[in-house]
Amino acid sequence: MTERTFVMIKPDAVARGLSGEILARFERRGFAVLGLKKCVMARDAAEEHYAEHRDKPFFAELVEFITSGPVVMMCIEGEGAILACRTMMGATNPQDAAPGTIRGDYALEVGQNVIHGSDGPESAARELGIHFADSEIIG
Ligand code: IDP
Numbered sequence: 001m002t003e004r005t006f007v008m009i010k011p012d013a014v015a016r017g018l019s020g021e022i023l024a025r026f027e028r029r030g031f032a033v034l035g036l037k038k039c040v041m042a043r044d045a046a047e048e049h050y051a052e053h054r055d056k057p058f059f060a061e062l063v064e065f066i067t068s069g070p071v072v073m074m075c076i077e078g079e080g081a082i083l084a085c086r087t088m089m090g091a092t093n094p095q096d097a098a099p100g101t102i103r104g105d106y107a108l109e110v111g112q113n114v115i116h117g118s119d120g121p122e123s124a125a126r127e128l129g130i131h132f133a134d135s136e137i138i139g
C-alpha cells in the first residue's frame with residue numbers, strides 16, 4: 001500500500017553535515033520526497049510532536065534538543081513507507097541499531113540519534129499535519 005510518512009533529520013545530524021547523505025538513502029531506496037524543508041522547530045510544535053513522551057524523564061531534554069538547531073523535515077511517500085523508513089532508521093538506541101541502518105551507521109547515543117520517523121499511520125498523519133501545510137506537499 002502506498003503510504004506517506006514524516007521523516008526528520010535531527011539537529012545533531014544537520015550540524016554534522018549529514019543531511020544530504022541521509023536524504024539520498026531514501027531517494028535511492030525508491031521513495032518519493034513530496035515535502036522537504038529545513039527549519040528550526042518551534043517549542044510548541046516540539047511539545048505537540050513528542051506529546052506521547054510528556055511524562056517521561058527525558059521529555060525536557062528531548063524538546064530542548066529538537067529545538068536546539070535546524071532540522072530537515074520530509075514527507076516521504078512509497079510502498080509501505082512507514083515501516084520501511086523505520087527499518088532503515090534502526091533501533092531507537094543506536095547501541096542496539098544494526099550496521100547498515102541510519103542510526104547504526106551514524107549515531108552512538110539515544111539522545112542524539114540522528115533521525116525521526118513516524119511509527120504508524122496515525123502518527124504519520126498527525127505529524128505531517130503538525131509540520132507541513134498541504135501546499136508544501138507536492139504530490
Ligand atoms: P523513536 O524515535 O525510535 O520513535 P521514541 O521511543 O519515540 O523513539 O523516543 C523518541 C526520542 O526520544 C528518541 O528518538 C530519542 O531521541 C529520545 N529518547 C528515547 N528514549 C530516551 C532515553 O531513555 N533517554 C534519552 N532520550 C531518549
Ligand code: MG
Nearest residue numbers: 116117118119
Ligand atoms: Mg517515536
